[in-house]
Amino acid sequence: MVEKSIKQLAAALTAGEFSAVELASEYLQRAKAHNGVLNAFITIDEDKTLLEARAADALRAAGNAGPLTGIPLAHKDIFCQEGWRTTCGSKMLESFIAPYSAHVVEQCRKAGLVTLGRTNMDEFAMGSSNENSFYGAVKNPWDKLAVPGGSSGGSAAAVAARLAPIATATDTGGSIRQPAAFCGVTGIKPTYGVVSRFGMIAYASSLDQGGPIGKSAEDCALLLNVMAGFDERDATSLQRDKEDYTRDLNQPLKGLKIGLPKEYFAEGLNAEVASAIDAAIAEYKKLGAQVVEISLPNTRVAIPSYYVIAPAEASSNLSRFDGVRYGHRAAEYSGLADMYEKTRAQGFGWEVKRRILTGTYVLSHGYYDAYYLQAQKVRRLLAEDFQRGLAQCDVIAAPVAPTAAWNIGEKNDDPVAMYLEDIYTLGVNLAGLPGLSHPVGFAKNGRPIGMQLIGNYFAEAKLLNAAHQFQQVTDWHTRAPEL
Amino acid sequence: MSLSLDDVRRIARLARVAVTDDEAQATQTQLNRILGLIEEMRAIDTSGIEPMAHAQDVHLRLREDVVTATDRREAFQSVAPEKENGLYLVPKVIE
Numbered sequence: 041m042v043e044k045s046i047k048q049l050a051a052a053l054t055a056g057e058f059s060a061v062e063l064a065s066e067y068l069q070r071a072k073a074h075n076g077v078l079n080a081f082i083t084i085d086e087d088k089t090l091l092e093a094r095a096a097d098a099l100r101a102a103g104n105a106g107p108l109t110g111i112p113l114a115h116k117d118i119f120c121q122e123g124w125r126t127t128c129g130s131k132m133l134e135s136f137i138a139p140y141s142a143h144v145v146e147q148c149r150k151a152g153l154v155t156l157g158r159t160n161m162d163e164f165a166m167g168s169s170n171e172n173s174f175y176g177a178v179k180n181p182w183d184k185l186a187v188p189g190g191s192s193g194g195s196a197a198a199v200a201a202r203l204a205p206i207a208t209a210t211d212t213g214g215s216i217r218q219p220a221a222f223c224g225v226t227g228i229k230p231t232y233g234v235v236s237r238f239g240m241i242a243y244a245s246s247l248d249q250g251g252p253i254g255k256s257a258e259d260c261a262l263l264l265n266v267m268a269g270f271d272e273r274d275a276t277s278l279q280r281d282k283e284d285y286t287r288d289l290n291q292p293l294k295g296l297k298i299g300l301p302k303e304y305f306a307e308g309l310n311a312e313v314a315s316a317i318d319a320a321i322a323e324y325k326k327l328g329a330q331v332v333e334i335s336l337p338n339t340r341v342a343i344p345s346y347y348v349i350a351p352a353e354a355s356s357n358l359s360r361f362d363g364v365r366y367g368h369r370a371a372e373y374s375g376l377a378d379m380y381e382k383t384r385a386q387g388f389g390w391e392v393k394r395r396i397l398t399g400t401y402v403l404s405h406g407y408y409d410a411y412y413l414q415a416q417k418v419r420r421l422l423a424e425d426f427q428r429g430l431a432q433c434d435v436i437a438a439p440v441a442p443t444a445a446w447n448i449g450e451k452n453d454d455p456v457a458m459y460l461e462d463i464y465t466l467g468v469n470l471a472g473l474p475g476l477s478h479p480v481g482f483a484k485n486g487r488p489i490g491m492q493l494i495g496n497y498f499a500e501a502k503l504l505n506a507a508h509q510f511q512q513v514t515d516w517h518t519r520a521p522e523l
Numbered sequence: 524m525s526l527s528l529d530d531v532r533r534i535a536r537l538a539r540v541a542v543t544d545d546e547a548q549a550t551q552t553q554l555n556r557i558l559g560l561i562e563e564m565r566a567i568d569t570s571g572i573e574p575m576a577h578a579q580d581v582h583l584r585l586r587e588d589v590v591t592a593t594d595r596r597e598a599f600q601s602v603a604p605e606k607e608n609g610l611y612l613v614p615k616v617i618e
Contacts, residue, residue: 139598232578246577276581344564347557355538362539364611369604376614377539385541393540397550398557400538410565416574418564423575456556472578
């Protein structure tokens, strides 16, 4: 049952082979059996899940089922969900029961999807390894000594371990694509503005974007159909016609021009990752694709630009956690300022504090032009690089990360070493482009390797088409770890 | 440039995050490493380049001036650490 695609699960539900309650129960059983080791979920609430599953069955019995009614999914613990504990991986929100739902959660509920639980993540989505969660590190299902990637490590691990058929996630600097790569699953970060940020706890508002993680490109396309759409409550939500992201899945790739940015295949890229990507490109060529070399000359400065813009926006966004309206409040304090300072010192972990402090500094009096404004100018240079590159090709193929998953604890005490791992993913967020990650092989130590496809604005259907065609002739995406 | 211990304490105060002396010292080292990483960007020639705040050139939408939100004060206050009669309680600020 758990190896079925979303389409197969939906067909089985329609045919009455099993009910939404039976399907959810199967996944809950797996989640309960393996979560103790993997720690992919922060919250599992069986009663709530079964309530939703019964409602889905009732909807179907009444003849009102949609294409995904009764399909179980896991939500990243960053999306507010009414009545569910929503922690964002932080002690600050340890006992926060969301009083309203994110747009994405509402859309999923309306489609009849059944919530399996809330997945673990780096605190406030700040991290590339999931070790920054207050609720403990997530283990990579392929190798329990390895990190699952971050920040959506729980969502990626849950899908990889078949504890959920599909999951929601978010990506500010690679947080969908990198954990998808590390866990051998598929994920897509849409064009900025395609998925509403309403109710998605903010990290860096000009970069944050929600998207799906699934076993395959087809599964991701189906969930993206539900997640995407205009929402007037998000000022940056784009007012566009509703798209069917599955519409081009079966288009042949003959003549597809794939651009390889030379800066992404230079020094620093691990040889095993490079050869897995070479092999994948050879498959794409067999499918009729052509390859051209392109250049993204400002790639290196994506890291400093991101690590100015994201902390600056985070320092502003996270000022709302003051112990007054919601979240943790220090038990003892001597006055208002002391209450703020102690509440925030206790409620935030160190990576979050570092980013708040970095952001506070770069925005402080006298430094704004040198840091934030300069970073935004560099951001435009990066976006222009991508436009020049994408004028020469249909999609860009690139590594997701310089290496496969590293060991838990390996880069923990050196934030800068961790930041450097984001080199291939940050540019896409800064430019606001869509990016997809799909599995293309394994390192010798058995850890998965992913490849990134980057398209121009609103090219999600094309990226999903390319990955789907690749997945018709390869089986990396069907491999599952032994638990 | 690099941050002194006093700079770190000042930034922490601005950010309303209490730090102990030990924490300030560890943070100083790490923030200086992060600023070192950022430094590379400052050498890039960006004269004549418009800053890019958002990927899409969005302008703020206007909506009809009608009430759209319902009164959900009770639900929103149910998650407050301390409240009384519909008010949020904070330590006394005026003696």
